[in-house]
Amino acid sequence: MSAAPSAPAIGAAPSSLTATGLRLAYDDRVIVDGLDFAVPAGELTVIIGPNACGKSTLLKALARTLEPSAGQVSLDGKPLSSYRSKDIAKRLGMLPQSPIAPEAITVRDLVGRGRFPHQGVFRQWSVSDEAACDRAMESTGVAELADRQVAELSGGQRQRAWIAMALAQETELLLLDEPTTFLDIAHQYEVLELAARLHREGRTLVVVLHDLNQAARYATHLVVMKEGAIVAQGAPGEIVTAQLVDEVFGLPCQIIDDPQSHTPMVVPLAAVAR
Amino acid sequence: MSAEGSRPGIAPDAALSSTATRRPVVRVGSWLSLPYRRRSVVVGGILAVGVLLLALLTLTLGTLGIPLTELPAAIASPKPGRTEFVLNVLRGPRLVTAIGTGAALGVAGALFQTVTRNPLGSPDVIGLGAGASAGAACFGLLLPGILPVPAGALVGALVAMGLVWLGTGRGFSSPGRMILVGIAVSAMAVAFVQYVMTRVNQQEATTLAAYISGTLADRDWGDATEIWVAVIVLVPFALLLGRRLDLVEMGDDVADSLGGRSSLTRTLVVLVAIGLGTAAVAATGPISFVALTAPQVARRLAKAPGAGILLSALFGAVILMAADLLVQQSPFGAQLPVGLLTAMVGGVYLGYLLLREWKKGTI
Ligand SMILES: Nc1ncnc2c1ncn2[C@@H]1O[C@H](COP(=O)(O)OP(=O)(O)OP(=O)(O)O)[C@@H](O)[C@H]1O
Numbered sequence: 001m002s003a004a005p006s007a008p009a010i011g012a013a014p015s016s017l018t019a020t021g022l023r024l025a026y027d028d029r030v031i032v033d034g035l036d037f038a039v040p041a042g043e044l045t046v047i048i049g050p051n052a053c054g055k056s057t058l059l060k061a062l063a064r065t066l067e068p069s070a071g072q073v074s075l076d077g078k079p080l081s082s083y084r085s086k087d088i089a090k091r092l093g094m095l096p097q098s099p100i101a102p103e104a105i106t107v108r109d110l111v112g113r114g115r116f117p118h119q120g121v122f123r124q125w126s127v128s129d130e131a132a133c134d135r136a137m138e139s140t141g142v143a144e145l146a147d148r149q150v151a152e153l154s155g156g157q158r159q160r161a162w163i164a165m166a167l168a169q170e171t172e173l174l175l176l177d178e179p180t181t182f183l184d185i186a187h188q189y190e191v192l193e194l195a196a197r198l199h200r201e202g203r204t205l206v207v208v209l210h211d212l213n214q215a216a217r218y219a220t221h222l223v224v225m226k227e228g229a230i231v232a233q234g235a236p237g238e239i240v241t242a243q244l245v246d247e248v249f250g251l252p253c254q255i256i257d258d259p260q261s262h263t264p265m266v267v268p269l270a271a272v273a274r
Numbered sequence: 275m276s277a278e279g280s281r282p283g284i285a286p287d288a289a290l291s292s293t294a295t296r297r298p299v300v301r302v303g304s305w306l307s308l309p310y311r312r313r314s315v316v317v318g319g320i321l322a323v324g325v326l327l328l329a330l331l332t333l334t335l336g337t338l339g340i341p342l343t344e345l346p347a348a349i350a351s352p353k354p355g356r357t358e359f360v361l362n363v364l365r366g367p368r369l370v371t372a373i374g375t376g377a378a379l380g381v382a383g384a385l386f387q388t389v390t391r392n393p394l395g396s397p398d399v400i401g402l403g404a405g406a407s408a409g410a411a412c413f414g415l416l417l418p419g420i421l422p423v424p425a426g427a428l429v430g431a432l433v434a435m436g437l438v439w440l441g442t443g444r445g446f447s448s449p450g451r452m453i454l455v456g457i458a459v460s461a462m463a464v465a466f467v468q469y470v471m472t473r474v475n476q477q478e479a480t481t482l483a484a485y486i487s488g489t490l491a492d493r494d495w496g497d498a499t500e501i502w503v504a505v506i507v508l509v510p511f512a513l514l515l516g517r518r519l520d521l522v523e524m525g526d527d528v529a530d531s532l533g534g535r536s537s538l539t540r541t542l543v544v545l546v547a548i549g550l551g552t553a554a555v556a557a558t559g560p561i562s563f564v565a566l567t568a569p570q571v572a573r574r575l576a577k578a579p580g581a582g583i584l585l586s587a588l589f590g591a592v593i594l595m596a597a598d599l600l601v602q603q604s605p606f607g608a609q610l611p612v613g614l615l616t617a618m619v620g621g622v623y624l625g626y627l628l629l630r631e632w633k634k635g636t637i
């Protein structure tokens with residue numbers, strides 16, 4: 001249990017993206033209130049929590065696509081609203097949970113749209129745009145699908161095309177909302193490995209996941225949310241306990257050691273034993 | 275050629291490497307790079323030729339037509355007389371107005387359909403045409419003499435758009451609300467027109483009816499200048515916004531995180547579309563269905579994502595020129611409002627569209 005490979009020193013690392021006193025609401029419905037959160041720089045942060053607890057809402061606020069009704073998000077100490085929108089987009093990318101693919105768009109064109117913040121009125125498709133798209137499609141395995149229509153892809157292929165679009169943006173900070181939905185188990189691990197690789201290469205990632213075991217295995221920093229609040233965060237090996245899982249998800253379970261990664265593994269109690 | 279022939283059986287797509295299928299790009303140094311699509315260029319070329327042909331036909335057909343052989347001379351140095359009258363009064367301004375109005379309507383429709391993500395979107399859906407009719411009725415008949423009718427139509431259109439802006443509670447940034455409020459504003463405007471109709475004599479009512487179905491009859495160079503100024507100022511704006519509009523197509527979250535500023539973009543796009551729509555209304559009265567159909571057909575021809583602004587402009591011009599050519603050569607005479615024809619053809623197209631959406635299960 002204590003064998004977390006690299007427990008991050010919480011609070012010690014200077015974090016560039018921070019949220020303070022955040023209140024997030026849709027019209028009058030407050031989802032998150034008084035939340036403080038610093039995205040640990042250089043870590044692979046995974047957010048878990050039950051459905052509708054506000055994970056996507058928090059991610060949207062961090063990516064400034066949802067305006068907080070109180071509090072603020074700042075990048076390098078300056079509020080996001082003080083930056084030019086395109087300048088933030090060069091440093092911070094987000095892939096939402098259910099993006100919409102335009103009609104008649106090919107994978108290559110979709111990925112190309114991720115280059116928008118790097119382009120201008122006259123420089124709409126530079127050589128480096130081309131190269132960034134090729135790299136993004138290569139690393140997500142969609143290069144062979146480049147000329148296919150996004151609408152004609154399988155759910156998993158489509159998901160990887162969207163991830164490629166986010167990668168083409170080439171940001172140091174990347175927020176991914178449930179990137180593994182629609183993927184079969186092998187492709188799920190492929191995406192997680194990709195996230196781990198991006199993290200090793202020096203990027204800061206925040207990923208929302210639903211699978212606790214995957215979260216515990218890949219997160220270097222785990223955030224557990226419930227009803228709009230963060231109830232625990234830290235190295236998975238230190239914070240994942242049977243009590244926490246029961247309290248947050250209402251799932252009686254036993255925690256064992258993952259024989260492969262030596263991270264905590266959640267095994268639900270058999271129904272007959274309850 | 276011979277190299278291709280020497281390996282039969284290989285599908286060209288399979289044989290090409292991924293680099294070969296890349297989009298072609300115009301590059302000048304490192305500061306200018308513009309990607310384009312071959313198919314769009316071909317379609318655009320064909321449509322441009324169509325515009326040219328229709329223009330020639332408009333000027334040359336019929337008993338009053340200028341013979342093709344005399345046309346260059348007539349345009350280069352118009353001598354007073356019949357030819358000059360046809361060119362400068364009868365058909366010239368009408369033709370130039372038709373091209374500009376068709377283009378303006380096509381672009382307005384393309385912008386609206388993309389921003390509302392709705393194939394039935396057009397400025398008319400939010401009451402622009404109805405507002406213009408009400409304005410024309412008000413200043414043409416109810417309170418004559420204060421404003422000329424086209425200016426009245428302009429005021430009506432702007433008032434309608436103002437009501438929509440206020441009615442949504444969040445300006446033009448929410449397409450769903452805009453359509454709902456627009457329906458209400460349209461209904462009020464139509465009711466107002468009907469009220470005016472009951473208050474005036476039959477002669478006046480007939481004149482108004484012709485105006486509010488949209489007509490190209492009796493246009494002068496003033497109308498042509500007005501619509502072309504709007505096109506030349508606003509279409510480049512639309513093209514500039516087009517790239518951000520492409521991002522909004524992918525949902526607000528994606529657009530915003532790419533720096534596309536979805537809410538601002540939507541508002542600006544709607545403003546440009548309204549600007550073009552109102553300019554068109556002021557030039558010709560509300561001509562229906564061009565804004566609805568042009569972008570749709572253009573998009574289908576181009577088979578490309580995005581708003582297709584230039585192709586919609588060209589196709590809008592082609593539709594309106596063709597309709598007006600028919601009207602001018604029809605046995606009913608050139609005074610028949612061209613809007614009646616576009617409404618008739620457009621109505622059939624709308625029916626087809628609804629049927630298709632229905633079969634797809636989207637409505
Ligand atoms: N656009 C919206 N408008 C209004 N309410 C919303 C909107 N998006 C989310 N909500 C509400 O906010 C709450 C939190 O939603 P959120 O999407 O953040 O949950 P989540 O933790 O991501 O859930 P999931 O695991 O199902 O993705 C939910 O009650 C949801 O109904």
Ligand SMILES: [Mg+2]
Binds near residue numbers: 056177
């Ligand atoms: Mg979510």
